[in-house]
Amino acid sequence: MGHPMIQLDNLDLKLSLGRLVLNVLYIKSGFFYHSMPEHRHSNGSYELHYIPSGHGRLIATGREFPLSPGSLYMTGPGIDHEQITDPSDPMFEYCIFFEALPSGRNHHERLYGRSGGDSEDIREIARLFLETPFWIGQDSRQLQHVFEKLAWEINTRSIGYRRNITIQLEQIVIGLVRNYTNNQPTLQTAPLKTLDDKRMVLIENNILYNYKHITIRTLADQLGLSVRQTERAVHKQYGMSLREKLLEARLQEAARLLDTTLLTIGEISEQVGYQSSESFTSHFKKWQGLTPSAYRTRTIVPTIQ
Structure with missing residues (x-):
């Protein structure tokens, strides 16, 4: 099955949901031939993922979830997540990255207050979007069709395409939140520093x-x-500092390589940027409480639900 490819970034495109503004930083689509290492997004950042075909796994919030055609998930601020593709059936993914920019007076009043003529449902959509930093489920709102129309507009760029892109992005966000309300979302308050x-x-x-x-x-x-x-x-x-964040990124990639490859400890150490295996082992043990060798041979209890 063919899917339209998208690569659109450096946008000046904002969606308004009442007093909540979603700044669209990029829209992308493509096949996952290689897995995405564990990472997390910064405060105020939300990444929407939709899988129309292929299979894989998502590891997030310490749990493992299967990914298959129709999988829809949101990874918001501070959510550690890793996406692992099935090499025999690589996933195709649509991905939209938002920055949440509420504007106005105090936070609660500008999002949930009744002034300014915002409709009740728009305020509720804004609230659910902001307060759901992680959600995963099967799309029940036929969003694939909207993503395909979005891709067509981006790739053809006919007159008026930016207006149509904005309309389709609004439909996708509303469809996402409608999925939340049907599937008991996990609600957390997400900080909004931008x-x-x-x-x-x-x-x-x-x-x-x-x-x-x-x-x-x-x-x-x-x-x-x-x-x-x-x-x-x-x-x-x-x-945290950049040094601490980069160390975390190196160790997260090392843990992934220990779990998914047969590379030696020395090869992994070198691949993630260490000059000596001893330094790598010391940092890894401090991070995980286990040496790299012990981590590789530990017993893993599946958490797929």
Whole structure:
């Protein structure tokens, strides 16, 4: 089955749900031929995933979930998640990355207050979106058709396409929240600290893909900020320094390699950017309470539900 490919970023596109504004940072689609290592999004960031075909697994919130055609899930602020594809039937995924930007007076009043003419259902959609940092289930709202129309608009770019994209994105968000209400969402209050959108994506992509080489100086140069401003920005988004965040990214990738490959400890150590196996082993044991060898041979209890 063929699916339309999308690659649209550096957008200036915002959706309004009452007083909640969703800044759309990128829209992408494609096949997962390689698994996505464990990572988490910064405060105010929400990533919507829809799987129209293929199979795999999602590991999130310490649990494992099967992914199959029709799987829909949201990974919001602070949710550790890892996506593992089935090489014999690679997943195709539509992915939309939002930054939540509520505006107005105090947080509660601007989202849930009755002033300004917002309808009750729009306020409820905004509340459920913000307060659901993680949800997974089978789509019951026929969103595949909307994603396909969205892809067609993006790829053809006919006159008026931006207006139609906005309409379809609103339909997708409403469909997502309707899925929540049918499937008992897990509700948590998500903090809403924001950073300039392009800079936030740069930080997240560097941590996810360039953790072996990025430094605070090179990241500052990319962001167009001073080193001190960059340090403050990273700490604001993650609650830790860049050094701590990069160490976490290395160790998370090492844990994935220990679980999914036959690489030696030395090879994994080198692959995640350590100059010595001893240093890697020391950091890994401090992080997991087990040496890499012991971690690899531990007994794993399945948590699929």
